[in-house]
Amino acid sequence: MNEIAPMEQFSEQPVVAACARAPVGLLAELTHRCPLQCPYCSNPLDLERVNTELMTAEWQDVMRQAAELGILQIHLSGGEPTVRKDLEDIVEVASKAGLYTNLITAGVTLTRDRLKRLKELGLDHVQLSIQDVDEANAEKISAYKNGLAKKRELGKWVREFDMPLTINAPIHRHNIENLPNIINFAVEMGAGRIEVANIQYYAWALKNRASLMPTRAQVLKSAEIVEDAKERLKGILVFDFVVPDYYAKTPKPCMGGWGRGIMNVTPQGRVLPCHAAESVPGLEFDNVKTKRLADIWLNGQAFQKYRGTSWMKEPCKSCPRAELDFGGCRCQAMAFTGDPTNTDPACKFSPYHAAFVAAAESESAEATPPAFVYRRLGGAKTDAAQ
Amino acid sequence: MNTQVTRTRVIIMPASKPALPAHIKLRHDAGRGRWHVLAPERVFEPDPIAIEILKRCDGAASVEEIAAELAKDYNAPLQEILADTISMLQELSDKGVVKA
Numbered sequence: 116m117n118e119i120a121p122m123e124q125f126s127e128q129p130v131v132a133a134c135a136r137a138p139v140g141l142l143a144e145l146t147h148r149c150p151l152q153c154p155y156c157s158n159p160l161d162l163e164r165v166n167t168e169l170m171t172a173e174w175q176d177v178m179r180q181a182a183e184l185g186i187l188q189i190h191l192s193g194g195e196p197t198v199r200k201d202l203e204d205i206v207e208v209a210s211k212a213g214l215y216t217n218l219i220t221a222g223v224t225l226t227r228d229r230l231k232r233l234k235e236l237g238l239d240h241v242q243l244s245i246q247d248v249d250e251a252n253a254e255k256i257s258a259y260k261n262g263l264a265k266k267r268e269l270g271k272w273v274r275e276f277d278m279p280l281t282i283n284a285p286i287h288r289h290n291i292e293n294l295p296n297i298i299n300f301a302v303e304m305g306a307g308r309i310e311v312a313n314i315q316y317y318a319w320a321l322k323n324r325a326s327l328m329p330t331r332a333q334v335l336k337s338a339e340i341v342e343d344a345k346e347r348l349k350g351i352l353v354f355d356f357v358v359p360d361y362y363a364k365t366p367k368p369c370m371g372g373w374g375r376g377i378m379n380v381t382p383q384g385r386v387l388p389c390h391a392a393e394s395v396p397g398l399e400f401d402n403v404k405t406k407r408l409a410d411i412w413l414n415g416q417a418f419q420k421y422r423g424t425s426w427m428k429e430p431c432k433s434c435p436r437a438e439l440d441f442g443g444c445r446c447q448a449m450a451f452t453g454d455p456t457n458t459d460p461a462c463k464f465s466p467y468h469a470a471f472v473a474a475a476e477s478e479s480a481e482a483t484p485p486a487f488v489y490r491r492l493g494g495a496k497t498d499a500a501q
Numbered sequence: 502m503n504t505q506v507t508r509t510r511v512i513i514m515p516a517s518k519p520a521l522p523a524h525i526k527l528r529h530d531a532g533r534g535r536w537h538v539l540a541p542e543r544v545f546e547p548d549p550i551a552i553e554i555l556k557r558c559d560g561a562a563s564v565e566e567i568a569a570e571l572a573k574d575y576n577a578p579l580q581e582i583l584a585d586t587i588s589m590l591q592e593l594s595d596k597g598v599v600k601a
Contacts, residue, residue: 136532139544185532187544215526215539239524240541279524279541279597302508307597308541350510350595355542 137185138412142192142379142390145174145205149195151221152258152494153246154487155285155320155327157390158194160495168382171201173403175208177380180408182212186378192219194382203232210237217242219283222269223262230269234276241273242310244283247290248300256289258489270304281308286337287327288479294337298344302352309352311341313359317391317446319490326487330479331362361475365436366443366459373441374422378412386411388418391446395455421445421455428456430464513564513590515583517601520560525598527555540598551593554586558599564590 147162169177181189189209196202197220209216217240218233230241245266246256253263273280282301286294294311301309313334314320314327329337341356348354360367370377370389379387384403392398398417401410412418420426424437431442442448443459451460452467460471478484488494513519521527526539527547536552538545547555553574557567568583575582593599 185530187530187537187539188542190542213528217542239526239539242542277523279522281541305508351508353595353597 138378139186139376140188140190141181141186142190142377143177144192144194144379144381145196145199146194146382148198149193149221150223150259152489152491153256154323154489155287155314156490157318158490159318159393160322162492163382169384171204173384174205177403177408178205178209178214179212182214184409184412186214188215188217190217190219195221195224197225203236206233206238207236215239223259223265225269227272230272231276234278240279240281242281242283243269244285245300247293248296249293252289274305280304280306281310282306283310283312286311286313288329288333288484291329291333291337294340302348307353308355310355312357321450322488322495325478325481326484328361328475328479331476334358334362360461361471363461364463366440366461368440369444373445374418386415389446392417394446395449426456431458511594511601513587513594513601515563515565517564518560518562519558519564519590519599519601521555521558522600538598551589554589
């Protein structure tokens with residue numbers, strides 16, 4: 116059975132041919148508000164403020180349009196999506212429109228009653244992120260007290276209501292040694308899936324890269340642990356393993372290829388080909404307030420710009436992997452080489468590859484990593500001013 | 502956590518009665534002209550045989566009964582179909598797409 120897996124960032128399988136008509140999934144960043152302050156947050160450094168967020172009716176219209184367009188799955192994300200009091204109203208419309216609804220939550224603000232109501236309204240799946248299974252370390256990473264106990268509580272309710280659960284575990288140098296316990300935690304919580312997701316270095320994570328990067332030896336060890344656990348937990352826990360591409364030889368087919376399978380809507384309604392796309396200059400982002408989703412998907416300048424392979428230059432242009440990895444990630448090419456049309460520095464054919472690997476190796480070798488720059492409104496600026 | 506029941510891998514047998522869990526959705530997508538299986542953060546495209554098997558996974562029919570029906574419909578040897586059906590359902594069960 117073939118699988119269309121736009122969220123899966125590492126795959127040696129050729130990506131299934133693009134359905135030009137519509138993306139498979141839509142990531143709805145309902146808000147950038149979040150009680151946690153994890154230093155690897157994928158939200159942009161310039162967080163959007165509450166008074167600029169789309170209204171309930173606007174999100175509901177996005178859901179209806181998504182279903183009409185042919186989108187299959189909605190990932191309700193943030194920030195923390197449950198801080199929006201109208202989450203139920205949005206889920207209800209999405210579910211009625213026939214969309215598969217996935218709630219991506221940190222699990223510290225959701226009550227039992229709300230979860231029950233969300234299930235009744237048709238919520239299909241819960242993805243719960245954890246920072247670590249060591250309470251003190253989890254508090255240090257998230258700058259939030261008592262989070263783990265609240266997550267355990269949520270896990271209990273998820274089991275009570277017989278809802279499917281994925282544990283999302285972002286992995287970095289501060290928790291990679293706890294991976295066996297993190298996997299055990301997912302089993303205890305009754306999860307059917309776990310994402311062992313090494314941090315991808317964009318936005319806040321890029322800012323904190325020197326604090327977070329694990330060593331190559333740690334990553335190799337973690338891959339072994341995952342392989343063993345996969346075999347041991349076959350039929351119990353499904354694994355997704357994402358390695359940090361700093362130690363890769365070929366880049367990931369980021370987003371399954373630009374504008375091929377996923378669209379992302381920000382709290383303000385801007386529609387992006389990926390959540391980090393605003394870091395790439397020269398792109399014009401349309402807004403759901405002024406244009407239809409289908410029009411944006413098919414014709415939007417930001418989607419057309421790096422769609423397919425015609426934008427490529429060497430070494431991508433003549434590369435046999437051009438339609439497997441699509442030159443990797445435009446945002447990473449921009450961040451590391453200053454030119455988004457360069458091949459991703461994760462690629463061994465990139466002239467920047469050696470410097471890219473060296474950065475990870477030297478940062479991860481530091482005995483004492485720098486302190487975190489925590490994710491908060493204005494946090495990145497405060498840090499720069501110091 | 503002491504109320505937790507230890508989970509074990511489901512092994513598909515001829516007498517197993519497979520079904521799709523509530524959160525797994527077999528849907529026909531008219532726009533794309535194909536079937537999809539919607540699963541947590543995954544979309545599968547089942548091949549024609551998998552579609553025929555999945556449509557029959559109603560929690561009432563046994564694997565043996567499903568295979569017998571397919572053997573008749575496709576005029577194929579039962580033992581072969583049964584073996585293929587079991588191996589496909591085992592794979593799907595390991596992926597969390599069917600329960601039995």
